Amino acid sequence: MIELRHLTYFRTVAETLHFGRAAALLHISQPPLTRQIAALEKELGAQLFDRSKRAIQLTPAGKYFYRDTTEIFKALERAKRNVSSSSTGKSGALKVGFMMSTAYNILPSVTRHYSAAYPEVDMRLTEHVPNLLATDIEDEKVDVGIMYRPEDCSRLDSHTIYAEPLLAVLPRDHRLAAKPAISVAELADDSFVSIPRSIAPVVFDIIVNHCQSNGFRPRIVLEANLQQTIVNLVGEGLGVALVPTSMQAMHLETTVFKPLLNAPVVEVAVIWNKENSNPCIRTFADTAVEVWRKVRPVGN
The missing domain is CATH 3.40.190.290 (D-Maltodextrin-Binding Protein; domain 2)
Structure with a gap:
């Protein structure tokens, strides 16, 4: 089952294109991050990163997934903002x-x-x-x-x-x-x-x-x-x-x-x-x- 943390891990790696730097930003060690990304790829049935070169790159599937998860996070931010506002618009x-x-x-x-x-x-x-x-x-x-x-x-x-x-x-x-x-x-x-x-x-x-x-x-x-x-x-x-x-x-x-x-x-x-x-x-x-x-x- 895909959880929000999996998407956060994926997007951080996608934005840094470096597992080590992503792990540091996420405050976890690199091996668990690598395992979580591999588990996400298995769940999706698609490879998200090309690891064959010295610097990792997003695969075409990874680029599409990054684009689609952007909409998810936009919706989440909107929901968080609206929760902080009362129904009368007096706070938020x-x-x-x-x-x-x-x-x-x-x-x-x-x-x-x-x-x-x-x-x-x-x-x-x-x-x-x-x-x-x-x-x-x-x-x-x-x-x-x-x-x-x-x-x-x-x-x-x-x-x-x-x-x-x-x-x-x-x-x-x-x-x-x-x-x-x-x-x-x-x-x-x-x-x-x-x-x-x-x-x-x-x-x-x-x-x-x-x-x-x-x-x-x-x-x-x-x-x-x-x-x-x-x-x-x-x-x-x-x-x-x-x-x-x-x-x-x-x-x-x-x-x-x-x-x-x-x-x-x-x-x-x-x-x-x-x-x-x-x-x-x-x-x-x-x-x-x-x-x-x-x-x-x-x-x-």
């Missing part, structure tokens, strides 16, 4: 991912309120670019994210927090810098700095579609993964950009932010995996929506 662990632009408006307030309301939840925050954050949520490396709504939400649940207008960011000496508001059509001859479509397809498409609806396709000369980098590049005179309204909180002396006439909006949402049963997700999502109602700017 929560991994929160965020995109950097939310650090300029909603993220600080949400994390302060959530930590005060649920002090027994071990909340860990990590910054991501939008497309990688969506992938990590699907893979349950992150429990919940605050991000632009992904194109494909088929495996995700979500709750929109707010819709944020885009505005233009210009170098301070730009010809339109003195105008109170501008039409994007006035930027048709300018070079643009943009987030790549591979990083944030929703935002990229909103920008391009807005420009096209005003008679031109933006001439993108530079791409940057982070909105704050885009604003800095504009400040260096390398182009203009359309960015979320929250980015004007950067207050750079080298840039000016201008409202757009008929500005398009981008939705920011709380996103999580439908199959992730961590009860802390719901309490976090509810907190995010509640906090935005209290701190949202006038008119939003």
